[in-house]
Amino acid sequence: MIRSRPLAMLLPALAILLPCAAARATGSVPESPLAVLRQMTEHPHAQDRAFRRAPAASEDLDQVPPVLAAFSMKTAVDVLKPFTQASFDFVATDAWSGVKSGYAYARGPSGQMISTTFGDALPLPRKAGQGIFPMNRYLEPGTWSVVSATLSDAAGNIQRLDGAALAALGNTSFQVANASGGDTVPPVLLRLSVRTPEIVLGAVTPGTAQYPVQAVVALEIQDTAQGKPSGLAWAYGLYCLKGGNPCFSISVPTHPGTSPGVTHGTVLAFGAPSDAHAPAGTYHLYQLTLADVAGNITQYPQSDAPFASDAIRIVYPE
Helix, strand or coil: EEECCCCCCHHHHHHHHHCCCCCCCCCCCCCHHHHHHHHHHHHHHHHHHHHCCCCHHHHHCCHHHHHEEEEECCCEEEEECCEECCCEEEEEEHHHHCEEEEEEEEECCCCCCEEEECCCCCEEEEEEEEEECCCCCCCCCCCEEEEEEEEEECCCCCCEHHHHHHCCCCCCEEEEEEECCCCCCEEEEEEECCCEEEEECECCCCCCCCCCCCEEEEEEEEEHHHHCCCCCEEEEEEEECCCCCCCCCCEECCCCCCCCCCEEEEEEEEEEEHCCCCCCCEEEEEEEEEEEECCCEEHHHHHHHCCEEEEEECCCCC
């Protein structure tokens, strides 16, 4: 089992994925907690162009990504105080189709990560405002730094900046105070069982006219800590054919980051193979990521996990 460093509660953008996260095809498996978080949070935005209105001429011709002109974090926050927020100021520009929104990722003293969106979805040539990282009373105290940011415009162009590029624009570090010490123990998977071992392509969920049938996987999890455990916040997995491609995803709906999640029990993960255009075949869980409310994360690769019977068989209708 691989246990990476902690990861944060999900940002509000993940509400787009609820109640059942849409499955999606992918050619590669995320290999780091940051890669998993980016895939979950940025995917809906990256696919905007496929579902919105026909593009205006400026959007259709725009191949230039937006620019983050300024970025600066506030310096300190105490997570035990009410209504605590870690905020930053930003300025972003895009002369063609306009800046839409962005994502920012900050890393804690032991590798924890928190994330957030900034800017609204309305495209504008210039956006100047404030972004807010979600805080909770379980986060570890110490020095945190913003290590990555992503900007998108209305034409779908994306600009990514690493920690060094952000530091050149302004302050990227801030101090988190937490007298309780926080939760630094990641959740673990005790058992996995598939509730839908066979799925017929084109089938719909009973009781609905056109909602695609869901893959359902039960995860028995446990989360412990030195004091009070924060409980499960989310789970995300990839089911793939042999070789890791193609794949569809499953996920557990996110838990609010201000209250404890499930500390020991069974939760259900959902995914729709038809949404990812998954062909017929036998799929196995290629990777599973668990995160608790404190941001601690555990990643299980296929070769080292309690997946006693993880197969889901997708078949063509007779």
